[in-house]
Amino acid sequence: MERQFNQEIDLLKLRAGEVFRGEGILAVTKALLQSGVSYVGGYQGAPVSHLLDVMVQARDYMDELGVHVEACTNEASAAAMLGASINYPARGAVTWKSIVGTNVASDALSYLSTAGVTGGALIVVGEDYGEGASVALERTLAIALKSSMWMLDPRPELPTIVRMVEQAFELSEASSTPVMMELRIRACHVHGSFVASDNRTPAVSTKKQLKAPAAFFYDRLAHPPATFKHEKIKAEVRLPAARRFIAEAKLNEVFPGTEQNIGLIVPGGLYNTLIRSLTTLGLADAFGHSRIPILALNVVYPLVPEEIAGFCAGKDAVLVLEEGQPEFIEQDIGTLLRRADLQTRVSGKDLLPSAGDYSSEVMVRGLEKFLGRYAPKLDRSAAAKWLQDIDAVRAKAAELLGTLPARPPGFCTGCPERPVFAAIRLAERDIGRPHISTDIGCHSFATFEPFSMGNSILGYGMSLAAAAGVAPMMEQRTLAIMGDGGFWHNGLLSGVASNLLNRGDGVLVIMKNGYASATGTQELISSPPEAARQIALGASSVHADRTIENALQGMGVRWIRNVVSYHVAEMTQTLREAFTTGERGLKVIVAEGECQLERQRRLKPAVASLLGSGARVVRTRFGVDEDVCSGDHSCIRLSGCPSLTVKDSSDPLKTDPVAHVNNDCVGCGLCGEVAHAAALCPSFYRAEIVQNPNWWDRLLFAVRRTVIGWLQPA
């Protein structure tokens, strides 16, 4: 990973009384150290990647503190790490993106929550739900509920986030239960400050090692017959203990207001949006003082019956603002109020949508209806006017933008995965269009235009497994596409091992770009070693250690080809061979080409330093000769590079726009390869831009200019 977190690492070292200024997710990282965490693990994924990335880069400082940091190969191994807290007084934290990561980790989480913990165990999940989500839209709360793990959802404000992290460990230890903390995208990226405390020396650490293993105690094992006891303990001991702690530590917050007959109950993570919505309605000021009382649930599970009853007593109605469905919190509140024989009406999903992000607009619409029903005397004209304005802007935008084409996300300029899809497109001319089982990772950009490839996405590293049911029923071989990140995360076992066990057939393309690129170019077991990356500064790709190929060979895959992804003609031919050979069994094509983003991060400072020292630097660029370009744009349909665009022709006889390569081109060579492999028009040219030219470059330039001058008519 080329991104450096030096400033962030300095923030982790702040002492008591110093002020931390930064992002929410880094505040969590600092709070872990202030809590005396012994070990941290996880698997990267937005919006929580930075937690682990920073800790991995701060390894020297972590060693100083005695904190063990583990970059896990998937979420299941991260969850299993928390097993250390079952027997030992070691506080541990793990992190991943949810819901997908939590699904992968679920098995270990079930067993962990059954056995219970001695040291505090905290699971920080990036709750990727709502408008910016990149995964299946489900909420982690369902997992917490079914496994009886407590769920925190802190108010997005740094002092509250930090307090909740610290209290999460206390809650975990007080109730012998792992605690989950969901952090929405907005909470992770909220900026603010808090007064730091000193980092705490862990009770058990790499510096204070355990002298002996824990005594054998069957009840620590999540295994029958202990599991029967665990189920009872969860309900009869751990749950009451957790509720007691939550109430005594005042983890949930009540914000009083003057409109006593109504109230709002909101998960802490949505509090800021609620205040913004109330401000729009003229019912709160910018400092968060609301006229309507608010109960902010920093703990969404378990709810404390006395707190809910205490807040609702004497009110005509409360509105529960809870995203998604089923409305677990609302249903829980309804049950608690019935048991307390309180007649307060509970509104929620009757006024708010069942699906989607609760943005300010969604909340304002719901609040407007709630107030109309239960507080009609309050002036709602500001809301009505604001909503009308939004509708008008939206209508105008639709009118103006209606004719514009959609602008889907795509591969970075020069991405090594783009040529592979160009090659698949070319191979399809001979073999026909195959069933394509695709996966999670950068290569999923090929599901968008201009490639529009893929028939299913079933999870990270699952593409080959997802083709297992289709392949035997399909005359033509199926194609599964997987990244090297997905291969190590799950693909090797779920896909390759299963295919071999069942004597499967089919074609698997593994994009070996060297990193888990889509999540921030974190390292993999097959990442190129640092020395190779430095040597390859001028080369078009870095050949990583052949770990993937070795693993495949070791498992018994016989048909393996390694092709540089930019070699479109060779890739096309290899695909044809894989689809047509009479040889049965899995056929794997490893597409080798370093992530261009990572390469450019390394290349740019190196080139700048060479230029600064006056050294000669040659850059490759591609261009389109507009006199030759016929304007059919087949090159664009086979490439999709954002640098390859169109412009008006300067020839008045050409009415169609011509292809054009803009200044972002990194000279990956795909344009030339595609033009050659697809036998396109010869309009592409390759140019070398020489900076800090030497005497020979200057002489050559002068000669060329002179000769061209002679040949050009006066």
Ligand code: SF4
């Ligand atoms: S991050 Fe790397 S692998 Fe992903 S699209 Fe960009 S260049 Fe390609």
Ligand code: SF4
């Ligand atoms: S050579 Fe072509 S595909 Fe590669 S970066 Fe330049 S314009 Fe894009």
